[in-house]
Amino acid sequence: MNYFLTEEQQMIKELAAKIADEKIRPIAHEYDEKEEFPAEIVKVLGQADLYRVFIPEEYEGLGGGVFEMCLVVEELSRACGGIALAYAASGLGIIPIILFGTEEQKKKYLPKLASGEIIAAFALTEPDAGSDAGAIKTTAKPEGDSYIINGTKQWISNGGDASIYTVITLTDPSRGARGSSAILVDKGTPGFEFGKKEEKMGIRGNSTRELIFQDCKVPKTNLLAKEGMGFMVAMKTFDQSRPGVASQAIGIAQGALDEAVRYSTERHQFGKPISSFQAIQFMLADMATQIEAARALTLQVARSIDAGEKNVAKISSMTKVFASDVAMKVTTDAVQILGGYGYMREYPVEKMMRDAKITQIYEGTNQIQREVIGMNLIKETLRKKK
Amino acid sequence: MNIVVCIKQVPDTTDVKINPETNTLIREGVESIINPFDAYAIEEGVRLKEKYGGTVNVLSMGPPQVDASLREAISLGADEAYLLTDRTFAGADTLATAYTLAAGIRKIGDVDIILMGRQAIDGDTGQVGPEVAENLDIPHVTDIRKIEQIDDQGSIYLERLLEEGYVRLKTKLPVVITVVKEINEPRLPSLKGKMLAKKKEINTWSAKDVEVNEKRLGLTGSPTQVVKIFTPPKPAGGKVFDGDIKDSVGKLLRELRASGILMGSEKGDE
Numbered sequence: 284m285n286y287f288l289t290e291e292q293q294m295i296k297e298l299a300a301k302i303a304d305e306k307i308r309p310i311a312h313e314y315d316e317k318e319e320f321p322a323e324i325v326k327v328l329g330q331a332d333l334y335r336v337f338i339p340e341e342y343e344g345l346g347g348g349v350f351e352m353c354l355v356v357e358e359l360s361r362a363c364g365g366i367a368l369a370y371a372a373s374g375l376g377i378i379p380i381i382l383f384g385t386e387e388q389k390k391k392y393l394p395k396l397a398s399g400e401i402i403a404a405f406a407l408t409e410p411d412a413g414s415d416a417g418a419i420k421t422t423a424k425p426e427g428d429s430y431i432i433n434g435t436k437q438w439i440s441n442g443g444d445a446s447i448y449t450v451i452t453l454t455d456p457s458r459g460a461r462g463s464s465a466i467l468v469d470k471g472t473p474g475f476e477f478g479k480k481e482e483k484m485g486i487r488g489n490s491t492r493e494l495i496f497q498d499c500k501v502p503k504t505n506l507l508a509k510e511g512m513g514f515m516v517a518m519k520t521f522d523q524s525r526p527g528v529a530s531q532a533i534g535i536a537q538g539a540l541d542e543a544v545r546y547s548t549e550r551h552q553f554g555k556p557i558s559s560f561q562a563i564q565f566m567l568a569d570m571a572t573q574i575e576a577a578r579a580l581t582l583q584v585a586r587s588i589d590a591g592e593k594n595v596a597k598i599s600s601m602t603k604v605f606a607s608d609v610a611m612k613v614t615t616d617a618v619q620i621l622g623g624y625g626y627m628r629e630y631p632v633e634k635m636m637r638d639a640k641i642t643q644i645y646e647g648t649n650q651i652q653r654e655v656i657g658m659n660l661i662k663e664t665l666r667k668k669k
Numbered sequence: 670m671n672i673v674v675c676i677k678q679v680p681d682t683t684d685v686k687i688n689p690e691t692n693t694l695i696r697e698g699v700e701s702i703i704n705p706f707d708a709y710a711i712e713e714g715v716r717l718k719e720k721y722g723g724t725v726n727v728l729s730m731g732p733p734q735v736d737a738s739l740r741e742a743i744s745l746g747a748d749e750a751y752l753l754t755d756r757t758f759a760g761a762d763t764l765a766t767a768y769t770l771a772a773g774i775r776k777i778g779d780v781d782i783i784l785m786g787r788q789a790i791d792g793d794t795g796q797v798g799p800e801v802a803e804n805l806d807i808p809h810v811t812d813i814r815k816i817e818q819i820d821d822q823g824s825i826y827l828e829r830l831l832e833e834g835y836v837r838l839k840t841k842l843p844v845v846i847t848v849v850k851e852i853n854e855p856r857l858p859s860l861k862g863k864m865l866a867k868k869k870e871i872n873t874w875s876a877k878d879v880e881v882n883e884k885r886l887g888l889t890g891s892p893t894q895v896v897k898i899f900t901p902p903k904p905a906g907g908k909v910f911d912g913d914i915k916d917s918v919g920k921l922l923r924e925l926r927a928s929g930i931l932m933g934s935e936k937g938d939e
């Protein structure tokens with residue numbers, strides 16, 4: 284379908300697709316098996332300027348936004364949803380700096396993030412604070428010109444491999460969520476260590492680690508926005524990053540559909556290619572239709588966000604809910620179409636099914652997304668009544 | 670370091686077909702690409718620039734659509750692009766091509782290194798590199814797999830690929846170097862490079878813009894005549910000699926001799 288891409292957006296999409304096909308697909312299986320972080324691909328993405336696309340031009344970016352990020356994430360995810368996360372999760376860490384960073388912070392970090400020399404991460408989740416983000420316990424005690432951070436973050440994507448972390452903390456625990464603050468912490472800061480690396484079902488080509496803070500001292504100039512605005516920073520960041528997760532899901536689904544269509548024309552049973560069976564064709568038709576619908580929704584929402592639409596939480600959540608559910612359905616059906624071969628690790632679709640699952644869970648589970656959508660619907664209606 | 674990389678636009682031969690009636694290449698609908706060996710030459714040029722400083726100029730002779738390949742070279746890190754295009758250049762064999770390219774290189778001027786691919790995948794002659802060097806009256810080295818270093822005295826140290834192993838050589842600049850694919854791994858274009866390439870002005874020269882003798886251009890200047898292009902027929906049939914190895918070898922030799930393919934005495938055959 285024609286998404287009316289500008290010449291520059293077309294270029295971005297084509298280059299990302301080329302890297303996906305030539306550099307990522309051939310190694311996706313290996314990284315999945317070894318459960319290793321794809322440092323060599325990060326380098327390729329950096330050299331290709333792909334990290335620049337959603338960063339403002341003043342900071343050596345190319346001045347695009349969520350839309351451009353989505354184009355890249357989808358193409359990369361088509362080849363490997365896990366490796367694509369080295370890109371997307373860095374985006375999640377970069378967005379708060381773009382949205383809330385001071386001039387100094389932006390100058391310090393964005394050019395290096397734009398070139399891919401370093402990547403970023405975002406840390407909210409803790410062992411006892413998942414969906415209930417307000418339950419975080421990590422504290423950042425103000426002390427003179429510094430904060431002293433204590434606590435543990437869990438399941439942080441790009442953990443250990445990222446150089447800069449946006450960490451959501453409590454600067455004033457007595458005020459609960461209103462006492463939360465987003466603080467930038469550099470890798471290598473004394474008192475900041477990495478805990479265990481998780482062993483996962485999918486997206487195994489990305490490192491998911493614990494971040495452990497023990498009397499970690501950072502200057503107050505590392506604060507993003509203001510004290511007490513930590514959750515606002517997180518929510519505004521998610522508003523912009525969720526379409527990226529949606530695009531990751533769409534890319535994984537598209538990769539699975541491509542495999543399923545190809546396989547169905549090659550596999551013969553009862554003397555015919557299985558693609559000649561209506562049961563298979565109808566499955567493929569539904570898969571393709573759902574993917575296109577998810578893509579249309581996601582790209583249109585990304586455009587709205589970039590155009591400066593207010594209160595985008597609802598539509599942003601819609602992209603992630605819809606696209607991730609589509610990805611789970613499509614990848615499951617792709618395995619079905621490949622039959623027993625689909626279940627084998629030698630074929631790529633079982634990995635896609637494993638990779639798809641995470642998109643229903645992180646950056647807010649789909650239950651939480653539906654709650655966001657529902658709450659907003661009710662709020663909008665009540666507002667109209669007044 | 671002033672570097673010229675000569676590139677040729679060729680059909681993507683993975684899907685090239687020959688029209689069986691006219692015996693010519695079917696070019697319609699076939700995508701054009703930079704000759705793959707030339708892509709290594711571009712990459713090497715850019716690496717030399719990154720190491721020693723200077724300018725990478727890409728040069729091609731061909732029809733106006735070669736513009737796309739030159740822009741691609743810019744997106745891969747080349748600085749300037751030159752296209753030699755003129756009706757009188759058309760139909761050139763390797764001799765006329767090399768003559769014309771050499772005129773272009775002279776016009777670019779003050780060149781230290783000329784890089785080219787070892788051969789073009791459509792013609793497969795491997796002649797243009799050495800012929801350009803002869804036209805310019807400078808040395809050439811072919812099948813280079815590594816450029817070790819260039820010293821202050823203008824000496825260049827190279828490794829030349831042989832069938833088994835390689836030989837190290839030293840020569841003086843200016844020099845024509847043709848490269849093999851072992852020399853590097855060409856990078857992918859960057860977005861900034863692609864954007865730059867889109868805007869870049871391609872210097873376009875006709876026969877009037879370079880110093881040439883019209884008689885040595887294009888078809889007129891080409892002693893080579895292509896008589897026929899054809900797909901060799903697949904060898905069919907054949908005869909299998911099996912059974913006892915000694916017997917079957919003996920039978921094979923007798924048969925070859927009988928059909929006049931093999932000459933000489935029968936002594937020791939059995």
Ligand SMILES: Cc1cc2nc3c(=O)[nH]c(=O)nc-3n(C[C@H](O)[C@H](O)[C@H](O)COP(=O)(O)OP(=O)(O)OC[C@H]3O[C@@H](n4cnc5c(N)ncnc54)[C@H](O)[C@@H]3O)c2cc1C
Nearest residue numbers: 405406407408413414415438439440491645646647648650
């Ligand atoms: C591979 C991976 C990478 C991750 N990367 C990051 C990262 O980079 N940064 C980061 O901060 N976090 C990250 N996370 C954490 C992720 O965002 C959380 O896992 C997610 O928010 C859900 O929290 P939880 O796992 O604690 O589930 P829980 O909150 O315990 O939820 C369990 C179940 O209960 C449901 N549930 C919970 N509350 C409600 C409710 N109110 N109404 C209805 N249903 C509810 C949930 O939907 C879910 O089905 C990552 C997680 C994984 C697995």
